Amino acid sequence: MSRLITASRFFIWLAILGTSSAMLVAAGFYLHLRPGLPAVHQLLDTRLQTPLRIYSADDRLIAEFGEKRRTPVTIDQIPNKQLQAFLAAEDARFYEHFGVDIIGLGRAAVELASTGQIQSGGSTITMQVARNYFLTRDKTFARKFNEILLSFQIEKELDKATILELYLNKIYLGNRAYGLAAASQVYYGKPVDELELAQMAMLAGLPKAPSAYNPLANPERAKVRRDWILGRMEELDYITADERNEALSQPLTARYNASQSEVNADYVAEMARAEMLARYGDTAYSDGYRVTLTVNSNDQVAATDALQRGLEAYDQRHGFRGPAGTTDQVPADEETYRSILEAYPRVEKLYPVVITDISNDDNQATAWSRHLGEGFIPFETMTWAREFRSTNAMGPEPSKVSDVLSTGDIVYVRRQPTPQEPAPDDSSLSDDHASMDEDEQAAPIIAPVAMALSQVPDIQGALVSLEAKTGAIQALSGGYSFEQNKYNRAIQAQRQPGSTFKPFIYLHGLEQGMTPATIYNDAPIVQESSEMEPGWRPQNAGGEFNGPTRLREALYRSRNLVSIRLLQDMGVDETIAFLDQLKLPTENLHRDLSLALGSGSMTPMDMARAFAVIANGGYDVQPYLIQTIENSDGDLLYEAPPAILCDSNCAQLRENNPTPVAGFPAIRVAERLADERAVYILHSMLKDVIKRGTGTGARVLERDDLAGKTGTTNEQKDAWFSGFNHDIATTAWVGFDQPATLGYREFGGTAALPIWVDYMREALDGTPPADMTRPSGIVEVRIDPDSGDRAAPGQEDAISEIFRTDNVPEQTAGNGLSGGSEDANLPRNLF
Template sequence: MIMIMKILRFLLPALLGLAALALALGAGLYFYITPQLPSIEALRDVRFQVPLRIYSSDGQLIAEYGEKRRAPVTYEQVPELLVKAFLAAEDDRFFVHPGVDYQGLLRAAFELARTGEKRQGGSTITMQVARNFFLSREKTYLRKLTEIFLALKIERELSKQQILELYLNKIYLGQRAYGVGAAAQIYYGKAIDELTLPQMAMIAGLPKAPSRDNPVSDMLRAEQRRNYVLRRMYTLDYIDAERYRQALVAPISARLHARNSELEAGYVAEMVRAHMVERFGEQAYTEGYQVRTTLDSSRQRAANRALRAALMEYDRRHGYRGHEGLVKLPEAAPAEAAARALTDRSRLAGLVPAVVLALEEQAFTALLKDGREVTVAWEGIEWARPYLSHDRRGKAPTQAADVVEPGAIVRLQELEEGWRLAQLPAIEGALVSLLPDDGAIVALVGGLDYFRSKFNRAVQARRQPGSSFKPFIYSAALDKGFTAATIINDAPVVFDDPGLEAHWRPENYSGRFYGPTRLREALTHSRNLVSIRLLQDIGVRFAIDYVQRFGFQPGQLPANLSLALGSGSVTPLQMARGFAVFANGGYRIEPYFIDRILDGRGETVFEARPPTVCRDCEPEADAELPPVPAADPAVMLADPPGPAPLPRAERVLEPRNSWLMNSLLQDVIKRGTGRRALTLGRGDLRGKTGTTNDQRDAWFCGFTPGLVSIAWVGFDELAPLGRGETGGRAALPMWIDYMQTALEGMPEQRRDPPAGLVTVRIDPVTGLLSPSGQTGAIFETFRQEQVPTRYSRAEASDGEGMDQDNESAEPLF
């Protein structure tokens, strides 16, 4: 006993001294570290890195850009059971301790003393918040002390609920998911309030080792961790025995749920992304911006379908170019070798990669990338005559072996009637559709598939418009004093044009000449020689100045007579802008594709304010309108609008000119090169086909008063499309297919002619007034000051009928 007392008398001062030393050391560290601690005020206004998201006008997700996937939530939005799951896994004394759990620290210290290893950190949720927001993850004693002092400071200045909200939004949970909102979406495709108990426990178990223990990377370890969290919840009386037992046996339902695009519009998404980075810099990817585009999801899907269908139809017309590759199939395990060959091949334009496994006489079996084996019947093979050139195909196949062989890597297309052999078209195309009254782009496709080629042909490809440019020349002629009944001789001619540096002998597409021709008939049937003579009469310089009204720039246009045949350089979007002037009654608009930008708080930071047609804002005056150069199409953005009305689109065409051009372009549909569009069964269609030399570009530019749509087809390398591949054959079907859907629910629109127009009967051969009783006379509309004053001498004429008979055999182009 005496010995014990002596030992105590010796130890007590020593212990007191050590305690005093520890206190002094702690105080010293406190006063050394505390001044260096960051301000907690930053946590009150923390901004999480949230990706850029792009939507259609009706709210469908197009794309998401950003390294971190995050969907911030408030504390009130987090289910109570999910909070308890995290408390059970990470810090069950969270609502009791002051930011530092001394019991946990003592356990960690004991473990360190027992094993010599730092197996337990003793970190509370508050300490994790301190580390995640302000500190590095290095494991040093100084950093740990800083973390402790910072946690105490956080607890003094923030409520427990605020701290938990920060933690649940910041914590990394694997698979690029930051926060519980993102984790619920990525692992289960759900909002947090839709999670089941086992799913909550799975997510709550991730912070310890998110990259290793998540259910996508290692399902077994993730299940073990989930069950540990459930056991802790049961021990802490957060759940009862029955719920615990049910949750333990629940299957692992987690899988990767990337936030999939709801609308395929890769070309527009890239246009938006580039614009956002230009405007906001790299913060565009992290500040949670939401961009609402002008795209209409139904029309965009229709554009995707129409373009692909047209390109694939063209491709089939020109023959099968053969398989994409060949893999040797061993007899022992052919399917395994085939599956390996498909690893790096993806679905493009709806066409599925496959490997041919076996042949029958008129069918073959193929393995798809998803492991399915499918049979392609003869109906899906017989089209595949070998491709020889753009104008020639080989003999029609008689058996499957004439087309494919075992091991061939091919593309298949799934149709309602079964599978069909296909191939990725070598040809490309573009389709753009916009509203003519304000320029809102409702659909845009820049190629067969964005993931095959990111080159956006709708806005980047400058191609020759061919005959689709003629309406702008005809509008200039009307402005110069010509009429729809003006006679121009369609006859052979040789031009010695210095701008062309050679003699030029232009021809009509058919190679025929039709003699004296009214302008209406010349545009209806796309007569090249009439267009050239017309341009010669009005003057090339006048025409170039005039077409600037439609948004074309002089640098895009040749200063010679080939301008009449569309030898300039334009994009499909520029053509859409130009034709919108005809569609809306004579106003120049600016195409735009961003309607609104919201910041991370959901507040509007930018809103489109495009110049908009206002027909009631000005009198329909017959005044001369000078050509006004315009800027290239752009994103029409400005600060959020105040009470001021939208800017008005500028009138650039005199109303009577606009109405007459609509009448001429309507005849192109009714009885000219665009008459296939009559299958739409509408009376308000206008348009113009376009084909360039050697059929290198095929266009159809068409519209109704409420919608302008441009279709283009061509090879990137400017190869010929082939004999007969005119605008009416290669591009018009795409336009028709798209407009069939795009015009659903839109009633036909008709505009009354403006004042100052007069309709009279004329002789179709001379363009003069028709004498009483003349057979074959037709009606034509003129400006009142241009009505013919002389009568034709013909007593009878069937010229119009002859003209139509002659055209019946002319190809559509």
Template sequence: MSRMIRFTRISTWLLFFGLSIGAMLLSSFYLYLRPGLPSVDQLVDIRLQTPLRVYSSDKRLIAEFGEKRRAPITIEQIPNLQLHAFLAAEDSRFYEHNGVDIKGLVRAAVELVTTGSIRSGGSTITMQVAKNYFLTRERTFIRKFNEILLAFQIERELPKNKILELYLNKIYLGNRAYGIQAASQVYYGKPVNELELAQMAMLAGLPKAPSAYNPLADPQRALSRRNWILQRMRELGYISDAAYELASRAPITASYHGAEHELKADYVAEMARSEMVRRYGDDAYTDGYKVYLTVDSEKQKAANDALQAGLEAYDHRHGFRGPLGHLDEDTMATGEFDKALGSYPTYPGLIPVVVTKLSGESATVYSRPTGETTMPFDSMKWAREYRDENRRGSEPTKPADVLKVGDVVYARPQSPAPTSSEADGELPETVAKPFMALAQLPQVEGALISLDAKTGGIEALTGGYSFEESKYNRAIQARRQPGSNFKPFLYLSALEKGKTAATIINDAPIVLDDADQESIWRPENSGSRFAGPTRLRKALYQSRNLVSIRLLRSIGIDYTLDYLKQLKIDTSGMPHNLTLALGSGTLSPMEVARGFAVIANGGYDVTPYLIDRIEDSRGNILYAAPSVIQCDDNCNDLAASSPTSEAGFPAIRTAPRLADKRAVYIMHSMLRDVIRKGTGRRALALNRDDVGGKTGTTNDQQDAWFSGFNHQVATTAWVGFDTPRPMGRGEYGAVAALPVWLDYMKVALKGAPPSYMPRPNGIVTVKIDPETGERAAPGNPDAIFELFREENVPAQQSADTIRNQDNGDAVMPQELF
């Protein structure tokens, strides 16, 4: 008995000594590690790595940039079943323990011994928060002890629901998805509050091993994990037996969903991304900024569609360049087309297909998205053989004239037009099936820019046929000759120097020495026709080159270049010779659009901009585009007194006057005549009298332009090859570019009331003789009205002048050199 008592005492002392030593060691570790532990307050202020998101002005998501996809969410927005699924999988005693669950650790140990694996884990959710937010992933005792200490500290200072919310927003769930909301979108394409029970359990199975239990990478293993979680939810009383039975039998419905982009605007998205990186560096990708652009989603879609349609129309006019490739006999025999077609890129609206069968009326084609589909012959009739920019082969009469079995070509999926019964809401007797139309990727390129004429906000911009095919943004990066699109700036400078819309200049051949080329220059009009003495108004709407050259020589090259600088048009690419009159300098489409916006708004400065405002992850406005105030005088005083926002950015930007408003008003009238009577007549399809514009075509039709406007909006369209070369006979601005502009403006101006520049003081309307440009004599039956600045009104014709005119000897102005 005494031996037993002695053994008990010794054992007790040894246990006490061991516990004391353990307590001392733990205390020593705590005292050693405690000063280095981070403050839990940092959890409240910590910034989750959230991607940069770019939105249109009407809040449509355009793009998302960043390595980690994350969409922070509050715990109130998460369904209780989803919370229960994570608790069942990761920490069923979360609301009972103080950060470290001893029972959970024991249970994990038992699982390891009995099954050889740990399914529920030993770390609590609080410990995972400590690890994910503050600690590294190295497997050491010190790191684990830090994790335990931090878990206790977090539990003391934060409520349970806040800890759970932090956890669900931070955890990595595979496929670049961080947090439950992002994972819900990635795997199921919908927010977490729309998930079904089986889908909730599937997401709850991911934190343990996002790659191993990923339904996209290993569906069977993910299914096993999901059903185990559903079983745990039933055992814990979170779901009923019936709910368990139904959910555990549900099939896997997960599939990869990219970012939900509501508006395709890749070129403007890249412009916004570049600007954000310039402002914030690499933090732009992780700090959750939201960028709202000036771009309108409806107008942007119209710009995309208009440019693509215009480039495809040009492409069809010049013929079919042949198939992309041809599949060998073995592949055709086996019918294993998917792998072969996978080597050909896909573009928006265009998919590669292989021809599997030909008949007299159609081709049968196979594509990976749709399987076998019909390609009617009507969709191939455009496909005459391309020979060069001016020549095509004969018109095809059957599909075999265009395609062969085994050819790989691009096709555009088409939906049949509804029948009259369908339009009336009745089902047709036979339902027409979708079909494919033969297509090809255009080689020609283009750009379209539309600006708010007053503010400079970019309402729509596209820099090419396909951003996937080429990242080169022609809207802002391409510098091309504007051709006759430049003439409004020349004519405006002439109006300010005292010329009038009635000034007569001779449209006749001219021969000039070209000192730069050491040769003779013989400029011509389009069509090589000459009209003789011509009023400036008529010369502009008929785009007379010889008049423009004589006009430039009359007012002076230096004066004109100085005036362009006054308009803030870049002259670095402008020649110092008479070819300037024909638009031989170089400007980007954006610079041309900006120049037309200055004319459109009445002569005030325009600074194009894309970003309307920037918000941080909490919705605080970091930047907002300033309001624009147009000013004729005291602009510097207005700018100096402009208030600043709380964030420190200016609230007002002044737009000083750059051009005489009366000269601009007359230019509006002249450019409206370009559409009413001249080279822009195709724009009459808008049925609007408030629109003016100008075509532009360079030598050999290498560049085609159309720029047009009303008082509110200015839009420029350009078409050409990236490496300048002729586009072919007849590819003038009115043919290649104006239809692009027109298709866009039909949408941009739909429902908008007419917008004219107000008539300024100092404008006089008088009758003139259209042949002489002089003030018409009373009773002249051919007299027409013309606008003048009051100091430029021509004098009343004298009786002698009238008699001379009657004799055919009218005195002509001096511009007839």
């Protein structure tokens, strides 16, 4: 008996010693590690890596940039059953323990011993928060002890709801989705509050092993995990048996959903991304900035569509260049066709297809597309497809399908609406998916699909539209397809503006005392040659000359020789100085008489901004794209200041410009750059370009407030149209990236103007007329149309013209009697 007591005492003391030693070791670890532990309050200040998101002015998503997809949510935005699904999967005793769950660890050990794997995990949600926010994933005792200590601290200082919210916004759930909201979008394409119970359980199964239980990569294992979680939720009385059985019967509905842009505005998005990178460096991609642009989504879509349609129309006017490729693997199964077409990407709304058959009557082709499935191409969609031989030559018109296509050809098509359906919406058909299988799942198509033969244009172009009084970019497209070519022609392409530049020469003339009635001789000019250079013999388009011509008529008919004589009178150096005053980029302009014809180079953005100065009445505005920048908490970091149009005391206004606490100016002072009377007269002259000149194609818009100017360069290498009303200034340009002729029938009025009209039809829809108010100092006088002098009383062929009050022509003797001036009275402008 005494021996038993002695042994008992020994073991008791041994246990006490062991416990004391363990406590001393633990205390030692605590004292050693405690000073290095981070403060828990840092969790509340942690900036989660959240992507940069770009929105239109009407709050539609344009683009998202960043390595991690994340959309932080608050705990009250998450359905209760979704919270319960995560608790069932990860930490059922979350609301009972103090950071470390001894019972949960024991259960995990039993599961490991009995099944060979751990279903519910040993780490609590609090421990995962500590690890994810503060620690590495190194499997060391020190890291685990730190995790436990931090968990106790977190539980002591934060409430359970805050801990759970931190957890659900941080966890990685596969496919670059960080946090619950991002995963809900990536796997199901909808917000958290719209998920079904089976989908909630699926997401709750991902934290344990995002790759192993990923429903896209391992659907069978993911379903097993989902079903276990549903059973666990029933055990914990989170759901009823009926709810569990209903959820178990649901098929897997997960599919890859990239962040879907709501606006096709890739060139605009890239401009915004570059500006944010310049402002904030690499943190622009991770700090959750929300950028709102000046572009309106409807205007932007109109700009993108108008440019694409215009370039396709030009391309088809010059014939069919043949198939993009061929294959001899016809007929074949769908997998073979899919493999063949992988080398041919979709380009905007054009889809690559394999021609699999031509009908017996040679009136229809059968095609297969990896995006659209099986379809048919009627011959009536091929009538344009004459053989391309050169820019100025095509083969005969086709009369049957086999004149254009052969089986095995790989061509591009556009999806056609059928009488039973509206025009197709291709926005959901994207190549921006992890794999083609996911792409196919994203937009199932019921075959056969009606298709129209097309081809990816070689031609390029740009469109820029600005709010005239502020410079805000309303819409911009820098080419046919950003994915095809990221070169942004709207801001990077330096091209000759041609006759589109003439209004600035005329504006200088109007400021220097010329009038719309001033007569110039539209006659040949020969600039003598030197030993090194050949002579210069500029001509008008068409080669004809009209003789004495009023400046108004010379502008709307775009007479080159009159523009040259006008520049010659004013002087090249003086005109360049005036262009500098207008803040046009003059470094790439020629310092000779060819300046009158738009020699040198400017970008479409330069031209749009220059025409905005004319449109707004002569004020300096600078284009800008970003309207606001907010941080991840919704705090305003930047807002574009409004432009104040200023006629006088601008320096004082700028000096007194208050600066808010945020650090950006309250206003932008837009000084007057040109005489408002001269600008008003120029408006009137440019309206005639549309009413009766080279821009009559714009008359289809049936608006009297529009003005503009066509432009075509030598050998038709560039085609332009820049036009405006008092509110909007828009420029369209068409040309090849490597300058080459567009063809002898292609001019600004045929290649660029239709794009401008197509866009402005949408941009101006529902807007009232916007004309510049007539300034004081303008009078209307009846003149002789031949001499430009004031008309004689009762002269029948007299016309009305507007003048500055200090430039009104005087009535000359015999005016109106002979229908023009005698040679002796002709002004020197004619010689």
